[in-house]
Amino acid sequence: MKLTVNGTAHEVDAPPDMPLLWVLRDLIGLTGTKFGCGMAQCGACTVHLDGTPMRSCITPAAAAADRSVTTIEGLSADGSHPVQRAWAELDVVQCGYCQSGQIMSAVALLAANAKPSDADIDAALSGNLCRCGTYQRIRAAVHRAAELSKA
């Protein structure tokens, strides 16, 4: 099957029901997208499919064929995406394991809503668990990213 990930075309040999998460991680070698629950409960595996955030752990790879997949690695070459800059500025990360998913969800939120309220952020990001409890900084960083995106 053919997959376009971060603008690069890949031909992968995967059973059609294999979740996109494992195709990305184990077949293509992009390990920035994380496994946390495998049942759409934690958001660690969030990627964009044609710009829409998806939980790749329950998305069959076949559903991504001929569509454009964006992972954390595709956001910027150097961490310069406004969301990443905001994350760095506010020292959001702790263990870091959930953060690819958090950032991908935040990017999708800001693409749809340039100036989200706290309630918007709660609604968009409550599907992304963080056991380190970086939530307060995530909220602040989403607001900051909205400012940075404007500039």
Add this chain to the structure above:
Amino acid sequence: MNDLSNASRRRFLKAGAAVVGGGLVIAFTVPLAKRFAGGGEAAPAAPAAAPAANAFLRVGSDDSVTVLIAHSEMGQGIWTALPMLIAEELDADWSRVRVEHAPAAPVYAHTVFGMQMTGGSSSTWSEFERYRQAGATARALLVQAAAKQWGVNPADCRVENGIVSSGSHSARFGELAEAANALPAPDKVALKEPKDWKLIGKATKRLDTPEKITGRATFGMDVKFDGLLTAVVARPPVFGGTVKSYDAAKAKAVPGVRSVVQVPSGIAVVADHFWAARQGREALSVEWDLGPNAALDTAALQAEFQRLADTPGLAAAKAGDPAQAMKQAARQLQADYSVPYLAHAPMEPLNATVRIGPDRCEIWAGTQFQTLDQMVAAQITGLKPEQVQIHTTFLGGGFGRRATPTSDFVSEAVHVAKAAGQPVKTVWTREDDVRGGYYRPAYLHRVHIGVDDKGLPLAWQHAVVGQSILVGTPMEPMMVKDGVDATSVEGVVDSPYLKGIGAHRVEIHSPKTGIPVLWWRSVGHSHTAFVMEGLVDELALAAKQDPVEYRRALLKDHPRHLGVLNLAAEKAGWATPPPKGRARGVAVHESFGSIIAQVAEVSAQDGRIRVHRVTCAVDCGIAVNPIGIAAQMESGVAFGLGAALHSRLDFREGRVQQSNFHDYVVLRLDEMPQVDVHIVPSTEKPGGVGEPGTPPVAPAVANAVAALTGKRLRELPLRLA
């Protein structure tokens, strides 16, 4: 790990003395050894030099200062705090500081616990001398090298921002590194006076952010190299179960499955990738011998705990004659407090990668217990511990789960790789993790308090019932005394409240249940703070006193407790009424060398508790990195609040009922309160910060709920309806 008393610290030190390496030597290696950074296709090369070089830092010819961290970065920010200590004394250019996890070697043994490990909120205080010494030693060598080159007196050299200078001479660290490397290290170096600190105490951003916001950071889960296979293991559905028989035919028929092997913990399906391994496990049929715990049941356990609480236990603390004193009491309070079993559920499910060669075993793992892993792997493979090489990756959360005295997930992975005869990454699913044991034990506290006519306690009888974490582990000889596991009663026996009561008795029962248990962020304090601060609040309300005022009276001889209590109360606006429909509750608790007070502001709707704000005052002694401390307080609050409001594990017919985040509920973003952290300025020696933020939140919330509704909740998770 628990908060060790000085006496047990000394015992630990003594027990560990054989393992602790010799004096401090700083190795300057030029050029930088290539570190395993993951992401490469080829197998990472072993470091060229033996790891026993005692290296805490290296100065590269490119002016980089690479700090080797003897502890595991699991989110707590140790990759930033320890480099700060070195850079402070070294006067390094902070922008040139790089960080690596140290390999497993005796020289990196914990300065107090005697083995290489991360736990007990101890990394900063236990390294406060050693890492500063390392920095100061390196600085002295660089200065000596410069002075020699220039023919000047070392005393006339200055160091600033990675540059040594004297008069018109100046040289960058990188230019001096090789010459410095050839010099003998001085026996003694002086450390800076606190007033001269530039970095210690300065809010410093994390050094691991760039890789963690780009997906580049390598966690155990992300390790890859050619020929690496992935396994998932079918484990018994009941703790203590064993394999009776199994049929692997269908599993082997799954495309991508390479082999199915039996290991002590169950049956491992080894495949080209995770998905195939998981599908293979689904197809596997195993007949289990369920063993002795097949009837395990939460209600039955609770009944047994209740029964035990009324029988005499082992004395963990005693003073005066509480039974006699109780007779003088103007009023009495009897209460049961209880907490459930809990999983740590770190965001990254457990995993470990193992490659076994004829004379070497390599392990890539996010572990908190390198020394034990090394010993256990040596035993399994028949190698010597020094032939077991451990590459510590980033940990996707630890919270204690990655510090198992049995090395459970690492040793299992070694068994799998050995049985498969190939390099294998053994991966746990979330269900495996939630059902895999090593839980925070459930506890029941049964307490009987007598108060005088002013409402102040004069007699206190306290029974603690719950499994011992330490019995049966290598730590038992050090931390279990006369049958009393210090971690079961920490926070009670050393409570400042109890110390002020002339007649008290704490008894302990440590039933065995068959459930594997473990330290969970803040260990015993995760339940004892809830109990002690709940009880004191009950006493305050019964005495019709303000909860802060009442605590002030009881804590009058504990200035640091008073300091955080007053600060939190002030910052939370305790003296002014909360917004309509809300109430505040307070808790103050010491753990791991730090004292923390929290004020929670809550409301309730349709039986659902909402926590809006938590004001947190922390006295952790010298505050090495204020941003990191604030982050750990926020983190501790979120972790404790998830448990206070939601998390519990139940057993029925031996089986854990919860399995994933839909039923093992933890805190989500929409429930995160605003957390304001206030640090008490202090010159006391540093205390821990990774764990102490967790204990006070559950009681602060329960106390606020009591103030709001008049209902006293004595069981976690808190349930109003």
